[in-house]
Amino acid sequence: EPEVTQTPSHQVTQMGQEVILRCVPISNHLYFYWYRQILGQKVEFLVSFYNNEISEKSEIFDDQFSVERPDGSNFTLKIRSTKLEDSAMYFCASNRESSGGPSLSREQFFGPGTRLTVL
Amino acid sequence: AQKITQTQPGMFVQEKEAVTLDCTYDTSDPSYGLFWYKQPSSGEMIFLIYQGSYDQQNATEGRYSLNFQKARKSANLVISASQLGDSAMYFCAMREGIQGAQKLVFGQGTRLTINP
Numbered sequence: 001e002p003e004v005t006q007t008p009s010h011q012v013t014q015m016g017q018e019v020i021l022r023c024v025p026i027s028n029h030l031y032f033y034w035y036r037q038i039l040g041q042k043v044e045f046l047v048s049f050y051n052n053e054i055s056e057k058s059e060i061f062d063d064q065f066s067v068e069r070p071d072g073s074n075f076t077l078k079i080r081s082t083k084l085e086d087s088a089m090y091f092c093a094s095n096r097e098s099s100g101g102p103s104l105s106r107e108q109f110f111g112p113g114t115r116l117t118v119l
Numbered sequence: 120a121q122k123i124t125q126t127q128p129g130m131f132v133q134e135k136e137a138v139t140l141d142c143t144y145d146t147s148d149p150s151y152g153l154f155w156y157k158q159p160s161s162g163e164m165i166f167l168i169y170q171g172s173y174d175q176q177n178a179t180e181g182r183y184s185l186n187f188q189k190a191r192k193s194a195n196l197v198i199s200a201s202q203l204g205d206s207a208m209y210f211c212a213m214r215e216g217i218q219g220a221q222k223l224v225f226g227q228g229t230r231l232t233i234n235p
Binding site: 089 | 221224
């Protein structure tokens, strides 16, 4: 069964350093997302991406964040200068089509997450 | 205002009993979808069940069913015959609209513990 993959599973970095979190969405999916979950809290939307551009971003997604789909398979989240409060689990997700499609295609598939620890 | 509200921070249930996890939502969009995800201690998000706002019947997936009450704006998850492996965090989420990329908005979650 196809799945969303993320690397690395755990990243430890020093405050102020740049990090790149990598995701490989399911191959025929068109819509891509990043979410984050601070330990013990709910999952929060960061950004959505379609047709090689950002569709929507949350207030969390400030100038320190950027996303890219550098080739046909990878989808990356870059944090330019990490802060302590960026420590969280980051999830990548994808879905094939908008929810006007059949029920089974509406599911948003999540990757296993990258746990980012900023020291 | 919260779009998704889960009022039960924790639930404790005996094995083999049925359990209902509550979720209420708030939207003015007539087209929306409601999701339940399970997050075990390992951290991954596992999709359980989906209910569309126009779906005529309540969704079911094996031991999971969704008690969808549109007028009350509630979408409670029912797990029948609970198992020890059901112990996890459960998140209710909503997607609004039918076009384009649509983010999920999550509730705070309910931690379910199944006792032997």
